[in-house]
Amino acid sequence: xxxxxxxxxxxxxxxxxxxxxxxxxxxxxxxxxxxxxxxxxxxxxxxxxxxxxxxxxxxxxxxxxxxxxxxxxxxxxxxxxxxxxxxxxxxxxxxxxxxxxxxxxxxxxxxxxxxxxxxxxxxxxxxxxxxxxxxxxxxxxxxxxx
Amino acid sequence: xxxxxxxxxxxxxxxxxxxxxxxxxxxxxxxxxxxxxxxxxxxxxxxxxxxxxxxxxxxxxxxxxxxxxxxxxxxxxxxxxxxxxxxxxxxxxxxxxxxxxxxxxxxxxxxxxxxxxxxxxxxxxxxxxxxxxxxxxxxxxxxxxxxxxxxxxxxxxxxxxxxxxxxxxxxxxxxxxxxxxxxxxxxxxxxxxxxxxxxxxxxxxxxxxxxxxxxxxxxxxxxxxxxxxxxxxxxxxxxxxxxxxxxxxxxxxxxxxxxxxxxxxxxxxxxxxxxxxxxxxxxxxxxxxxxxxxxxxxxxxxxxxxxxxx
Numbered sequence: 001x002x003x004x005x006x007x008x009x010x011x012x013x014x015x016x017x018x019x020x021x022x023x024x025x026x027x028x029x030x031x032x033x034x035x036x037x038x039x040x041x042x043x044x045x046x047x048x049x050x051x052x053x054x055x056x057x058x059x060x061x062x063x064x065x066x067x068x069x070x071x072x073x074x075x076x077x078x079x080x081x082x083x084x085x086x087x088x089x090x091x092x093x094x095x096x097x098x099x100x101x102x103x104x105x106x107x108x109x110x111x112x113x114x115x116x117x118x119x120x121x122x123x124x125x126x127x128x129x130x131x132x133x134x135x136x137x138x139x140x141x142x143x144x145x146x
Numbered sequence: 147x148x149x150x151x152x153x154x155x156x157x158x159x160x161x162x163x164x165x166x167x168x169x170x171x172x173x174x175x176x177x178x179x180x181x182x183x184x185x186x187x188x189x190x191x192x193x194x195x196x197x198x199x200x201x202x203x204x205x206x207x208x209x210x211x212x213x214x215x216x217x218x219x220x221x222x223x224x225x226x227x228x229x230x231x232x233x234x235x236x237x238x239x240x241x242x243x244x245x246x247x248x249x250x251x252x253x254x255x256x257x258x259x260x261x262x263x264x265x266x267x268x269x270x271x272x273x274x275x276x277x278x279x280x281x282x283x284x285x286x287x288x289x290x291x292x293x294x295x296x297x298x299x300x301x302x303x304x305x306x307x308x309x310x311x312x313x314x315x316x317x318x319x320x321x322x323x324x325x326x327x328x329x330x331x332x333x334x335x336x337x338x339x340x341x342x343x344x345x346x347x348x349x350x351x352x353x354x355x356x357x358x359x360x361x362x363x364x365x366x367x368x369x370x371x372x373x374x375x376x377x378x379x380x381x382x383x384x385x386x387x388x389x390x391x392x393x394x395x396x397x398x399x400x401x402x403x404x405x406x407x408x409x410x411x412x413x414x415x416x417x418x419x420x421x422x423x424x425x426x427x428x429x430x431x432x433x434x435x436x437x438x439x440x441x442x443x444x445x446x447x448x449x450x451x452x453x454x455x456x
Contacts, residue, residue, distance in 0.1 A: 043337050045328055045444075047207065050246060053350075054381050056264050058249040060350040063201070065339055067299055068324060069211055072292070077301060088347060100242070101204075101211055103218075103324075104230045105287035105295070131266045 046070070048080070048109045048145060049098040055132045057095050062086065064145075070106025071145055075126065079109065080145040083118045093140040097129040113140040178356050179421035187413035190248040190255060195416070196423040197349065200437045201342045204244045206445050208236065213448035214327040216455050221323035222294045224312035229295065229323070230285050231455065250350070251415045252380040252406065259403045263395035264384050297322030331447045335440035341433060345426045353419035362414040369405035380411070 044065040053059035064082070071079040085093075098109045110128050113136065115121030124136040126146070133139075193203060202210070212233030219231035248255070253264055261267075293300040294310070298320050309317040319326050353359055363379060370377050375398060377383045383402045387395045406412055427434050 043339055045210065045337050045339075047202065047243070052249075054249075054252075055384050056249065056253070056266055058252055058381065058384065060347050061246055061250070062347070063246075063339065063343055067321070068296060069214065072301075073286075079301075086343060086347075101208055101234045103211060103215060103234070104232045104285040105291065 046103075047099045049096060049111060051089075051093045051096040051140075053092050053094060055094045055137070057097060057131065059094075062089055062093070066109075066145070068103070068106060070102030071109035073107050075110060075146055078144050078146055081119065082143045082145075085141060085143075090141050091138045094133055094137045095129075095131050096127075096133075109145040112144045112146070114142045114144070115139050117141045119144055178358070178418075179425050181358065181417045181421050184410070184417040185413045186410055187254075187416060188256075188407045189412075190245075191250065191412060191416045193244050193247060195247065195346075195349075196420055196427055197342055197346050198247070200434055200441065201339070202243055202441075204242055206441065206448075207243060208234065209448040209452060210331060210444050213331060213451035214324065216451050217327035217330050218295060218323040221326050222291065224314070225294050225310050225318060225323075226313075227288075227291055227294055229287065229291055232285065233452075251412050252383075252402070253399055254403055254406050254412050256400070256403045256407070259399040260396060263391050263399040264387065265391060293322070294318060295322050295324050297325060331444045331451075332440055333443040333447060335443045336436065337440050338433060338437045341430070341437055345423065345430075349419050349422040349426060352422050353415060356418050356422075358418050359415050362409055362411045365409040366405050366411045369408050370401060373401040373405065375401060380406070 044067045046066050046069045047063060048066045048070065049064040050057075051062040051064065053061075062085075066080050068079070093113065096111060096113075098111060100108065102108060108128050110126045112119075112126055113124040113133070115123065115136075119142050121141075122136075122139075124130070124133055124140070193201075215229070215233060216231040219229045222229040253259055258267065287295070289300075289302055293302060297303070297309075297318055299322065309320075311317055321328075366380060367378055370383070375383065380402070383398060385398075
């Protein structure tokens with residue numbers, strides 16, 4: 001494990017400890033964060049993507065859910081946003097892969113990863129997957145799904 | 147030192163650490179949990195970690211999605227439109243939920259390492275079949291159909307827009323026909339998939355710092371040193387390799403996996419992380435039981451819907 005990943009894992013754990021103690025058992029949809037507010041913390045059933053803490057889809061995994069089984073075919077709209085990554089995942093994503101099953105009328109989502117929260121700063125361009133985000137490794141703070 | 151001797155030494159070190167940790171009679175939540183059994187694992191762990199029971203599998207997810215299309219199709223028809231009851235092809239897509247743990251503890255597939263190094267094998271897109279790169283939907287649906295499916299979540303919805311009425315005079319549910327399908331399948335239960343994201347990340351972190359895993363990683367590092375590589379941690383070996391796959395990368399990846407097998411790193415990490423996950427499940431039994439009810443309901447009702455559709 002690299003120092004970076006180890007650091008990430010430690011931060012992840014500390015943050016999740018705090019978040020989990022407050023969230024578990026109280027996470028009904030009515031009480032959950034507003035849809036699309038926090039990446040991966042809205043309790044929808046459909047999976048649109050998975051992110052990993054290490055290159056080549058290695059390490060811890062963050063599953064992204066949405067309220068529709070995939071994204072719309074247009075690459076110019078925004079189907080879903082993760083304005084804030086879950087606690088502990090800021091600047092920790094090194095690879096990702098969007099999920100393969102979609103419903104009729106929907107397609108695999110394409111993700112744009114952003115350097116800052118609320119889709120700010122530089123970005124890692126439209127991709128359905130990346131095994132190695134290169135210079136954008138450990139930079140993601142928010143994302144848009146289209 | 148021979149491979150066998152090295153394996154034996156590594157095994158003794160790890161067994162001692164496991165035994166010591168397991169001696170704690172009354173283990174507070176913040177201490178390392180006891181581990182009863184360490185499996186010998188020479189490949190990926192699969193979807194067998196305790197928390198995996200609270201997540202979709204490829205099979206259950208596909209069934210849910212397939213049943214959704216049937217229920218949503220009936221719902222949309224009530225509003226005078228149509229939506230295909232069409233389960234997604236089973237072999238479609240690149241990502242697989244059942245393979246989500248495949249590289250959780252790093253690369254552990256020896257055959258893959260010898261061919262692909264650390265790279266993730268990907269299907270080559272063709273002219274006729276662009277596979278996962280294809281953005282063209284198998285069905286094109288209109289804006290009206292999308293509104294019926296998504297309700298107020300539809301991007302074209304504006305506050306105050308009247309909801310259409312079905313043949314019985316009932317308005318479209320706020321969450322549309324997809325929402326109706328989800329509620330029908332869940333039968334009153336609520337999904338709570340954030341449990342998985344939260345505790346899976348937490349168990350991964352705690353296990354990576356657990357003394358038994360630290361000892362196993364040290365044994366792996368020692369094994370790698372014997373093969374000519376100096377890496378402190380398992381992810382250090384995933385260097386910034388050149389874009390083109392090289393014999394050097396393949397050799398390093400192969401040595402990496404061989405050392406993971408020799409030291410049983412995956413088996414130890416898996417056993418330790420499983421212990422943390424079981425503890426989280428015990429400590430949050432009510433929330434996990436609710437999630438289990440949700441998955442059970444959806445799985446049962448999806449099977450019923452699909453059986454009726456045949």
